[in-house]
Amino acid sequence: xxxxxxxxxxxxxxxxxxxxxxxxxxxxxxxxxxxxxxxxxxxxxxxxxxxxxxxxxxxxxxxxxxxxxxxxxxxxxxxxxxxxxxxxxxxxxxxxxxxxxxxxxxxxxxxxxxxxxxxxxxxxxxxxxxxxxxxxxxxxxxxxxxxxxxxxxxxxxxxxxxxxxxxxxxxxxxxxxxxxxxxxxxxxxxxxxxxxxxxxxxxxxxxxxxxxxxxxxxxxxxxxxxxxxxxxxxxxxxxxxxxxxxxxxxxxxxxxxxxxxxxxxxxxxxxxxxxxxxxxxxxxxxxxxxxxxxxxxxxxxxxxxxxxxxxxxxxxxxxxxxxxxx
Amino acid sequence: xxxxxxxxxxxxxxxxxxxxxxxxxxxxxxxxxxxxxxxxxxxxxxxxxxxxxxxxxxxxxxxxxxxxxxxxxxxxxxxxxxxxxxxxxxxxxxxxxxxxxxxxxxxxxxxxxxxxxxxxxxxxxxxxxxxxxxxxxxxxxxxxxxxxxxxxxxxxxxxxxxxxxxxxxxxxxxxxxxxxxxxxxxxxxxxxxxxxxxxxxxxxxxxxxxxxxxxxxxxxxxxxxxxxxxxxxxxxxxxxxxxxxxxxxxxxxxxxxxxxxxxxxxxxxxxxx
Numbered sequence: 001x002x003x004x005x006x007x008x009x010x011x012x013x014x015x016x017x018x019x020x021x022x023x024x025x026x027x028x029x030x031x032x033x034x035x036x037x038x039x040x041x042x043x044x045x046x047x048x049x050x051x052x053x054x055x056x057x058x059x060x061x062x063x064x065x066x067x068x069x070x071x072x073x074x075x076x077x078x079x080x081x082x083x084x085x086x087x088x089x090x091x092x093x094x095x096x097x098x099x100x101x102x103x104x105x106x107x108x109x110x111x112x113x114x115x116x117x118x119x120x121x122x123x124x125x126x127x128x129x130x131x132x133x134x135x136x137x138x139x140x141x142x143x144x145x146x147x148x149x150x151x152x153x154x155x156x157x158x159x160x161x162x163x164x165x166x167x168x169x170x171x172x173x174x175x176x177x178x179x180x181x182x183x184x185x186x187x188x189x190x191x192x193x194x195x196x197x198x199x200x201x202x203x204x205x206x207x208x209x210x211x212x213x214x215x216x217x218x219x220x221x222x223x224x225x226x227x228x229x230x231x232x233x234x235x236x237x238x239x240x241x242x243x244x245x246x247x248x249x250x251x252x253x254x255x256x257x258x259x260x261x262x263x264x265x266x267x268x269x270x271x272x273x274x275x276x277x278x279x280x281x282x283x284x285x286x287x288x289x290x291x292x293x294x295x296x297x298x299x300x301x302x303x304x305x306x307x308x309x310x311x312x313x314x315x316x317x318x319x320x321x322x323x324x325x326x
Numbered sequence: 327x328x329x330x331x332x333x334x335x336x337x338x339x340x341x342x343x344x345x346x347x348x349x350x351x352x353x354x355x356x357x358x359x360x361x362x363x364x365x366x367x368x369x370x371x372x373x374x375x376x377x378x379x380x381x382x383x384x385x386x387x388x389x390x391x392x393x394x395x396x397x398x399x400x401x402x403x404x405x406x407x408x409x410x411x412x413x414x415x416x417x418x419x420x421x422x423x424x425x426x427x428x429x430x431x432x433x434x435x436x437x438x439x440x441x442x443x444x445x446x447x448x449x450x451x452x453x454x455x456x457x458x459x460x461x462x463x464x465x466x467x468x469x470x471x472x473x474x475x476x477x478x479x480x481x482x483x484x485x486x487x488x489x490x491x492x493x494x495x496x497x498x499x500x501x502x503x504x505x506x507x508x509x510x511x512x513x514x515x516x517x518x519x520x521x522x523x524x525x526x527x528x529x530x531x532x533x534x535x536x537x538x539x540x541x542x543x544x545x546x547x548x549x550x551x552x553x554x555x556x557x558x559x560x561x562x563x564x565x566x567x568x569x570x571x572x573x574x575x576x577x578x579x580x581x582x583x584x585x586x587x588x589x590x591x592x593x594x595x596x597x598x599x
Binding site: 057059087088089090091092095096098100102103104105106107108109117118121122166169170 | 486495497498
């Protein structure tokens with residue numbers, strides 16, 4: 001690990017305040033990502049992974065707000081930057097790709113223009129040069145016949161092509177950090193693999209760090225070097241992805257691992273049902289006291305219902321939040 | 327994009343009016359103001375005087391042709407002003423929200439509560455008759471619908487993925503409004519603008535009829551109607567032809583507006599198919 005991390009999140013708390021209720025949607029979240037590193041956040045819907053990502057780029061909007069903690073990008077606190085300074089970071093140093101390539105592109109503008117706009121906006125290029133760079137950017141994401149594709153409108157492209165365009169836009173300015181929020185959820189499986197491969201290769205070439213957000217533990221473990229598992233607004237476990245399947249310490253992570261189908265497991269272990277985690281993620285307004293996973297946890301005891309577990313540091317940079325960690 | 331019959335008919339009528347307005351000096355037989363000759367007073371329509379002549383012996387055809395210039399200038403320019411005001415206010419109000427939204431909403435409601443013709447009358451009364459004051463009066467009084475539409479479109483577009491994405495990519499507010507929001511709402515704005523143009527032509531005619539618009543002897547369709555009303559029984563052609571011109575232009579604009587709505591509004595399109 002180098003001395004200064006690219007981005008460092010420290011004890012982040014995000015509040016949801018809709019006038020009547022005032023609750024913490026995300027609490028005590030800390031992680032760091034070094035230059036060129038890949039880090040994944042995994043969790044069920046509503047566990048706070050996407051709003052954590054929005055907080056990183058300073059785009060939380062009412063009723064959500066950063067209530068405590070710090071987010072430092074290259075040592076500078078993002079909250080302290082002016083609106084213009086934040087804008088200069090967004091898209092230029094920190095880029096983001098989204099879940100829905102169908103809706104994330106402007107339907108009335110040719111895709112080439114949408115890529116070129118990034119060069120005009122952040123690099124101060126003229127339109128003529130920006131349009132040439134847009135063709136190159138499309139070629140970089142392996143879009144065939146890019147000089148013709150730049151004139152296409154989003155509806156003329158397939159889902160996979162659109163996501164490639166999104167990646168081209170995101171990587172246009174050679175950002176230091178790419179946030180990928182469920183980048184392949186809307187795509188079918190074969191296209192998914194291509195897109196992930198493409199994203200990983202392009203980022204490796206440029207030394208771009210990736211923060212990948214997904215509900216798919218297998219996918220994240222495959223792409224990222226380290227994985228943080230989020231549950232109900234907290235990181236419950238953080239491990240190197242090599243270790244997460246073999247030595248996970250938190251019962252929730254164990255549940256996620258058990259719920260993944262494994263190829264050939266039927267032959268080895270006989271016919272058995274996939275195990276699921278009983279229950280659902282509690283709503284933000286009524287997170288349970290103590291460990292937030294306790295109502296769904298098979299190993300829960302009295303202390304789990306009363307006291308929130310502290311972070312325990314494991315070897316090799318891992319951590320877990322559980323009273324009964326293995 | 328498939329244009330319906332009504333859009334084509336409307337478009338042709340509007341194109342005809344534009345053509346007539348543009349080439350009025352060549353199409354007219356005599357000068358609309360100076361071509362008076364009492365020897366030819368109150369001739370009914372004939373091969374020489376296509377639409378007849380008035381009490382001063384001026385050719386009605388030539389005056390209607392020249393009147394197209396004034397009516398269309400008023401219609402197009404004042405609606406353009408309305409659209410610019412409406413879109414600017416509606417877009418910024420919907421985008422920024424907060425107190426500015428409240429102010430714009432209040433203003434819009436105020437404009438909707440006062441009949442726009444009465445408001446325009448009041449402005450004309452202050453500014454006095456004439457083309458410029460007509461443009462100001464009509465340009466400032468009819469933006470409330472455009473504003474409503476622009477604001478509503480902004481509110482629904484604001485939550486679209488690509489607008490969020492633009493923010494994430496570091497677009498500023500103004501750039502988001504111009505590149506992301508505006509192009510996605512032009513459809514309904516054009517429809518409202520076309521219909522509003524017809525309304526403005528009518529409003530010009532009404533104000534001129536009331537003597538507050540274009541003053542005689544300059545020919546506008548409204549002022550011609552106003553002059554003709556005493557002779558409606560003795561010389562009906564004096565009122566029929568300017569009236570027909572107004573009717574056809576406004577009909578054309580309304581048909582065009584309806585036709586464009588069918589093409590540009592995705593909701594009505596999906597309802598048809």
